[in-house]
Amino acid sequence: MERLTAVAQRAPGAWQIARVAEIRRETPTVKTFRIAPPMWVAHLPGQHYEVRLTAPDGYRAQRSYSIASSPVLEGLVELTVERLDDGEVSAYMHDVLQEGDEIEVRGPFATYFVWRGEEPALLVGGGSGVVPLMAMLRHRRLVAPEVPMRMVYSVRTPEQTIFASELGAETHLAYTRSAPEGWTGHRGRIDRPLLAAAADGFLGGPAFVCGSNGFVEAASELLLGCGFAPGTIRTERFGPTG
Amino acid sequence: MSGFVSRGFQGRRRSPAELAARLPPGQYAETGFPVLTAGPTPHVRTDVWELSIDGMVATPRAWSWEEFGELPFETVPCDIHCVTKWSKLGTSFGGVSLDTLLAGVEPRGEHVMAESYGGYTTNLPLPDLTGGKAWVVTEHEGEEIAAEHGGPARLLVPHLYFWKSAKWIRRLTVLDHEEPGFWEANGYHLRGDPWKEQRYWSD
Numbered sequence: 001m002e003r004l005t006a007v008a009q010r011a012p013g014a015w016q017i018a019r020v021a022e023i024r025r026e027t028p029t030v031k032t033f034r035i036a037p038p039m040w041v042a043h044l045p046g047q048h049y050e051v052r053l054t055a056p057d058g059y060r061a062q063r064s065y066s067i068a069s070s071p072v073l074e075g076l077v078e079l080t081v082e083r084l085d086d087g088e089v090s091a092y093m094h095d096v097l098q099e100g101d102e103i104e105v106r107g108p109f110a111t112y113f114v115w116r117g118e119e120p121a122l123l124v125g126g127g128s129g130v131v132p133l134m135a136m137l138r139h140r141r142l143v144a145p146e147v148p149m150r151m152v153y154s155v156r157t158p159e160q161t162i163f164a165s166e167l168g169a170e171t172h173l174a175y176t177r178s179a180p181e182g183w184t185g186h187r188g189r190i191d192r193p194l195l196a197a198a199a200d201g202f203l204g205g206p207a208f209v210c211g212s213n214g215f216v217e218a219a220s221e222l223l224l225g226c227g228f229a230p231g232t233i234r235t236e237r238f239g240p241t242g
Numbered sequence: 243m244s245g246f247v248s249r250g251f252q253g254r255r256r257s258p259a260e261l262a263a264r265l266p267p268g269q270y271a272e273t274g275f276p277v278l279t280a281g282p283t284p285h286v287r288t289d290v291w292e293l294s295i296d297g298m299v300a301t302p303r304a305w306s307w308e309e310f311g312e313l314p315f316e317t318v319p320c321d322i323h324c325v326t327k328w329s330k331l332g333t334s335f336g337g338v339s340l341d342t343l344l345a346g347v348e349p350r351g352e353h354v355m356a357e358s359y360g361g362y363t364t365n366l367p368l369p370d371l372t373g374g375k376a377w378v379v380t381e382h383e384g385e386e387i388a389a390e391h392g393g394p395a396r397l398l399v400p401h402l403y404f405w406k407s408a409k410w411i412r413r414l415t416v417l418d419h420e421e422p423g424f425w426e427a428n429g430y431h432l433r434g435d436p437w438k439e440q441r442y443w444s445d
Contacts, residue, residue: 013444017246052268054246059253062268062327088255088270096250104246109442112280112428213277217390220282230282231361237278 014039015052015106021076023099026162030128031094032068032080037105042071045135046114046208046236049079049107051089063089066132066210066236067108068163070139077107080162082128113208113236115139120148122202124195124219126211127155129238133210134163137170152198154190154215172198195222205232213237264321264331266436272328275382277390280424284360284410288394293343293378297355297415300348307394310378313338318377320400322407323436335387335398337379340371343414351418356397359410364423365432366399366406368416375401378411403434403441 022034045067052062069078083094097103115121115136123133130153140149150170155161156177167173174186174194186194199207207228209219216237223233256262257271265271294304305313317336323329354366370376377398380387387393392409399406405425426432431440439445 013442053248053251053253055251055253056247059256060268061251061253061255061270064326086255088253091254092248092251101249102246103248110429112425213390217283224282230284233281235279235281237276 017102018105020101027160029083030162032078034078040075043067043108044114045139046132047108049105052104061088068131068134070142072142080131113234117144122207123151124209125153126215129211150198196226199226203227207233210236267439269329271331283390285389286359295347295414298351298418299416322400322404325403325441335379336381337377340376349416351416353417353420355415356408357413358408359412362424364406364408403436
């Protein structure tokens with residue numbers, strides 16, 4: 001944490017009404033919502049937006065969602081959202097929201113779990129924890145392809161792999177439940193040999209770890225065992241929220 | 243933006259009225275206890291644990307785990323509110339009041355930086371720590387606090403967003419000026435009052 005520096009950020013705090021420009025299905029339970037906030041400001045890869053829903057009687061629900069897109073995509077923000085069965089906001093976005101609708105949002109927020117584009121980084125994601133990491137990966141491809149970046153992505157099955165068509169040689173996939181036919185890569189949960197191989201050349205940090213609490217605990221312990229200093233491991237945990 | 247209604251949204255996770263009144267704006271009731279931490283979980287052994295109060299004080303103090311265990315212990319029923327939108331209503335912690343810890347220290351400044359094992363920091367105005375509003379707690383709902391929730395001891399300041407309740411607390415430094423802590427330097431509000439929805443710098 002000693003590497004952290006504060007940045008002066010343009011104030012993004014105001015709620016605004018954004019048009020839903022496009023909705024894409026990523027997996028059976030994950031959709032990407034491309035929205036167009038009228039007061040768009042460039043975000044840092046890893047930041048999040050807040051979404052607020054208002055019922056006719058004034059009842060409101062709010063949640064935070066990671067940005068999946070690069071800020072190079074000017075004027076637009078992509079939020080990739082997993083539908084949780086008891087999730088009030090994610091279920092609305094999946095089941096009700098359509099292209100052309102309006103949605104109230106504000107952001108981008110937080111400057112800790114962010115990649116600023118200047119340093120090599122190891123990304124470790126579990127399930128929908130890949131979303132903020134994908135913003136980093138996409139941004140690096142667009143603006144800094146010479147900066148080394150590697151991603152370890154743990155998924156249950158091929159069908160549940162978000163952004164599957166965009167994953168390249170930089171990504172080491174780990175299938176925990178079932179793998180594609182002929183798969184010669186990692187099967188089962190992430191482990192020390194998998195992370196040690198991925199960490200080769202990235203030990204100076206930072207490592208960005210995102211996923212469920214259990215995944216993040218396991219992955220960050222493994223990274224400590226691989227030689228990462230605690231202050232170079234940045235984590236973001238998804239609680240049982242929706 | 244008042245007057246905006248989300249097309250087709252009715253709200254299906256509403257809390258009963260008596261609970262809704264205890265939820266600050268933008269929060270929802272969560273029955274679990276989610277874990278949110280910026281880095282790996284530190285595992286702190288109680289035989290080397292120490293809590294100290296230093297900085298702009300007349301008399302710095304420090305307690306070992308054993309000494310801390312001899313201080314007056316209180317059970318604290320409370321609601322807690324995380325800036326990531328969940329609130330946990332009707333929970334309880336057990337520990338030592340900051341009023342007890344600060345007695346005899348004689349702070350000479352109005353600001354405090356809380357520091358944790360692992361390097362986390364958070365800043366608090368001294369008045370938010372005194373008058374029966376803050377504790378260093380070692381128990382949650384009658385059990386030892388698990389390491390992932392900040393054990394063996396964490397700060398508890400339930401009237402502010404929960405990032406102010408620093409896990410793995412090791413030191414409170416009294417300052418004569420306000421300095422941003424870890425999240426406060428990274429976009430989050432300097433004070434963090436959930437009832438005023440002070441989440442980010444711009445709030």
